[in-house]
Amino acid sequence: MSFNEVTVRERIRTALTPRLTEMGLTQADVGDGMSLTQSGVLDSFALMELIGRLEQDLHVELDFESVEPEQFTTVKGLAAAFVKALTA
Amino acid sequence: MEERGVQEEAVIVSRPAPDHLWTYFERAWRTAPERLALHVDGRGWTYAELAVRALAVSEAVQRHQPNGPFVGLHAHRSIGAYAGLLGILHAGKAYVPLNPQVPADRLSTIAGLADLELIVADAAREASAQDLAARRSAPCGIVLAGDAIGPAAPHRAGQEAYMLFTSGSTGVPKGVPIRHASVVAYVEHLLERFEAGPEDRFSQTFELTFDLSVHDLFVCWAAGASLHVLPQDQLMAPARFIREHGITQWFSVPSAAVLLDRMRLLKPGAFPSLRVSAFCGEPLPADLAVKWAAATPNGRVENLYGPTEATIAITGHVLDPTTPKARHGILCIGRPFPGARVRVVDADGNDAPIGELWLGGPQLSTGYWKDPERTATAFVIGGPDRERYYRTGDQVQRDADGDLYFISRLDDQVKVRGHRIELQEVNQVLKAVSGGAFAYALAHPVRDGIAQGIEAFLPLALQAEGASILEACALRLPEYMVPARLHFTDDIPFTTSGKADLRALRARLEEPARTGDR
Numbered sequence: 094m095s096f097n098e099v100t101v102r103e104r105i106r107t108a109l110t111p112r113l114t115e116m117g118l119t120q121a122d123v124g125d126g127m128s129l130t131q132s133g134v135l136d137s138f139a140l141m142e143l144i145g146r147l148e149q150d151l152h153v154e155l156d157f158e159s160v161e162p163e164q165f166t167t168v169k170g171l172a173a174a175f176v177k178a179l180t181a
Numbered sequence: 182m183e184e185r186g187v188q189e190e191a192v193i194v195s196r197p198a199p200d201h202l203w204t205y206f207e208r209a210w211r212t213a214p215e216r217l218a219l220h221v222d223g224r225g226w227t228y229a230e231l232a233v234r235a236l237a238v239s240e241a242v243q244r245h246q247p248n249g250p251f252v253g254l255h256a257h258r259s260i261g262a263y264a265g266l267l268g269i270l271h272a273g274k275a276y277v278p279l280n281p282q283v284p285a286d287r288l289s290t291i292a293g294l295a296d297l298e299l300i301v302a303d304a305a306r307e308a309s310a311q312d313l314a315a316r317r318s319a320p321c322g323i324v325l326a327g328d329a330i331g332p333a334a335p336h337r338a339g340q341e342a343y344m345l346f347t348s349g350s351t352g353v354p355k356g357v358p359i360r361h362a363s364v365v366a367y368v369e370h371l372l373e374r375f376e377a378g379p380e381d382r383f384s385q386t387f388e389l390t391f392d393l394s395v396h397d398l399f400v401c402w403a404a405g406a407s408l409h410v411l412p413q414d415q416l417m418a419p420a421r422f423i424r425e426h427g428i429t430q431w432f433s434v435p436s437a438a439v440l441l442d443r444m445r446l447l448k449p450g451a452f453p454s455l456r457v458s459a460f461c462g463e464p465l466p467a468d469l470a471v472k473w474a475a476a477t478p479n480g481r482v483e484n485l486y487g488p489t490e491a492t493i494a495i496t497g498h499v500l501d502p503t504t505p506k507a508r509h510g511i512l513c514i515g516r517p518f519p520g521a522r523v524r525v526v527d528a529d530g531n532d533a534p535i536g537e538l539w540l541g542g543p544q545l546s547t548g549y550w551k552d553p554e555r556t557a558t559a560f561v562i563g564g565p566d567r568e569r570y571y572r573t574g575d576q577v578q579r580d581a582d583g584d585l586y587f588i589s590r591l592d593d594q595v596k597v598r599g600h601r602i603e604l605q606e607v608n609q610v611l612k613a614v615s616g617g618a619f620a621y622a623l624a625h626p627v628r629d630g631i632a633q634g635i636e637a638f639l640p641l642a643l644q645a646e647g648a649s650i651l652e653a654c655a656l657r658l659p660e661y662m663v664p665a666r667l668h669f670t671d672d673i674p675f676t677t678s679g680k681a682d683l684r685a686l687r688a689r690l691e692e693p694a695r696t697g698d699r
Contacts, residue, residue: 115666117648130417133660137417138436138598138633141443157444162421163414 096151096179101172104150108143109134109168125169140166147171153178198369201361203271203336205368205403206232209379216379217407220426222259225407231264237331238268238301241324245299247274250341250358253292253300254389255279255310258410261303261327262389266398268326269301273337275358277344278389279313281306283659287354289316291346294356294550301326344550345392345489348602348662350593352609356550359392363492366543368399370518374497375430375457375483377404382426382454385410386419386433391599392489393461397432406430420446427454429480434462434599436631438473451476461485461494462599463631464587467507474502486514486587489601490559490571492544495521496585508578508586516583517542524564525579526572532564537591538577539563539570546571595624597632600661607635607662614653617643619673621681622664625690634665638686644669 106120112134113119129135135143144165148154155165155174164170199205206228209218214229226234242252252274256262269276277295279288292300292313301324302310314321342361346354371377383401385408387394401408409426411419417440423431431452438460441447455477460470465484474482482502487494498506498515506513517523522541527533541564548556563570576588593604604622611620617640624632643650647667654663674685 115648115651117652128414131413133655136598136634136660136665137440139665140417141440145443154445157418157446158420162418166414166417 096176098169098172098176101151101175101179102168104147105143105168105171108146112139123168126167128163128166129168130166144171147175151175151179156181196369198365200365201270201336201339202342202364202368202399203267205399206235206267207336209402209405213379213405216405218402219260219263219408219410221263221410222412226260226263228405231260231267232333233330234260234264234327235267235271235331236333237329238265238324238326239271239334239336240331241329242269242272242274242299242301243337245322245324247298247322249296249298250275250339251277251295251297251344253277253279253295253297253313254302255281255288255300255306255313256303256326256389257281257306258413259303259305259327261301261305261325263398263408263410265301265303265324265326266389270339270342271334271336273339275339275341275343276301276389277346277356280388280390280659281309282388283390284656285309285312285316286657287659288313291354291356292317292321294346294354295344297321299324303327343392343395345390347489348594348606350603350605352606352613354606355552355555357489357546358550359489359492359546363544363546364395364399366520367396367493367495367518368403370520371396371400372403374518375400375459377401377406377430379405381406381429381456383408383430384419384423384426384428384432386416386437391462392493393432396459396493401430418444418446420444420451423452423455428452429454429456431455431458431477433460435460435465435469436463436598438469439466439631442469442472447472447476449475450478453477453479455480457481457483459483459485461487463596464511466631467505467510467512470500470512471502471505474500484512484514486585487544488540488571488573488575490546491521491540491542491573492546494518495540495542495544496523498584506580506584508588511587513580513584513586514577515585518544520544522564522566522568522570523585524570525577525585526563530563534580535578535588536576538573538575538585540573541568541570545569595632595635597624597634597661600659602635602662604635607637607658607664610654610657610662611637611639611650611664614657615639615643615646615650619681621673621683621686623683623687623690625687635662636666636668636690637664638668638670638673641669641671 210228218228344358349355385397482500485494524539527536607622608620622637674682
């Protein structure tokens with residue numbers, strides 16, 4: 094199976110769904126460029142857990158050394174980081 | 182900017198201990214005005230540049246002539262925050278941080294409790310400061326900090342340096358005023374203990390609402406060193422920041438290290454610039470401390486402990502990475518600082534190897550603001566020495582070497598990622614916003630000895646309202662106090678003494694998914 098930013102974004106959004114439901118939010122409330130931590134959707138630990146689950150699902154490890162911290166707090170940035178890791 | 186030589190030595194050597202925190206800053210400013218004092222929001226500020234901005238704030242504060250000892254500080258990781266804080270102190274007032282990340286309702290409560298008549302704000306918070314001032318029942322002025330510059334003038338004397346509000350079990354935050362003399366006692370010891378000097382580059386991770394930030398600011402400036410403020414979005418992954426700024430003195434909650442470790446960034450030799458890495462605010466897992474030590478081959482790891490009531494930190498332990506002193510995987514919190522008094526007291530009030538930790542000495546607060554009742558309960562005269570002690574509510578063990586180990590809390594207070602939370606306060610808010618007959622919050626999950634969040638039990642009838650209850654909580658409580666998850670049940674286990682059995686409730690959370698959760 095091949096991944097691109099669109100399919101990875103879908104994966105991230107699926108993984109986020111339980112948390113959004115809990116907060117009474119819908120997918121439409123979360124923009125691709127919105128910070129998941131600063132908006133209060135996830136705290137930093139929950140974000141790391143989400144990333145950990147995605148890493149397992151996609152059988153890949155992100156290189157946090159090369160990712161800007163502010164990048165992996167958004168759906169868009171995170172998807173880009175995963176695609177980069179998957180195609181490396 | 183990088184002046185070196187005899188001049189700078191004077192910053193450290195020219196002591197007696199001052200009686201005012203401004204004096205620490207002024208000594209460094211007079212000695213080396215062109216040195217870097219602060220790096221915030223993408224640019225550096227010399228001691229001279231920061232000083233004139235603080236002086237402008239001081240002049241404006243004095244012009245307003247607010248009554249009472251306290252002035253609000255509504256600013257966040259900006260030049261205005263640091264110039265504002267220094268300016269308030271220079272004017273002889275004590276600052277009360279009003280963190281913009283905290284819901285406006287809570288800030289308004291704090292502004293009322295502290296009788297604020299003046300709020301210093303940075304440029305980005307002018308509008309929310311106006312809102313806060315408008316909500317005060319008494320007239321309340323605004324001073325904007327950061328842009329204006331003011332003339333040199335002697336500082337005004339002051340007793341209190343700051344007042345922080347901690348979570349209160351009655352549902353109302355309680356104010357802990359801290360005097361200059363208490364902070365000076367702390368700073369004097371830390372300058373020596375951490376061998377801080379003008380070449381040091383200090384991290385600033387802590388929010389100003391957290392007293393550990395006072396360590397960052399004043400140990401740094403007392404040493405004539407530079408303070409490097411982490412932008413909000415880098416707090417989660419500070420690896421690059423540490424390297425780019427060549428940080429030599431790191432201070433954070435252990436959670437920061439946990440996250441770096443999960444990102445696989447805590448590699449051996451990763452941070453060669455660090456000389457001292459200190460952790461405080463929650464239990465420090467020994468294996469994490471050892472990993473951090475390996476990542477900082479040129480430095481050492483310090484585990485500090487202390488409640489707000491005893492000023493920043495009052496015991497400390499230097500990690501020995503080959504044989505860490507730990508109990509149940511949690512690093513020991515070491516011995517009291519010089520001048521501090523420590524008792525470990527059993528239920529009968531006698532000194533014992535295991536019991537409640539009592540703290541005494543110059544770092545103690547005078548007591549809770551306008552709350553003689555709680556002050557009398559927490560601050561007591563005791564021991565063979567008949568001295569004043571603060572009862573921490575922390576259960577500790579003391580080993581044969583005199584080293585202390587944190588065991589648990591004796592009450593409903595928990596720490597979530599370093600933030601101190603009274604579960605009763607969360608329960609009060611949950612009951613108020615939900616109208617439910619009961620609410621039982623507890624810290625969960627706990628991983629590596631660190632609580633990650635709050636979860637709560639509410640009556641089954643409220644199940645459909647979970648999202649709106651959480652939303653209402655978010656308007657009244659800071660983010661770290663809002664439950665991450667609500668569980669709805671009418672089946673609450675009770676202990677023989679008739680209290681909700683939190684241990685049994687916790688056990689339920691460990692079970693796999695149960696119906697009624699959301």
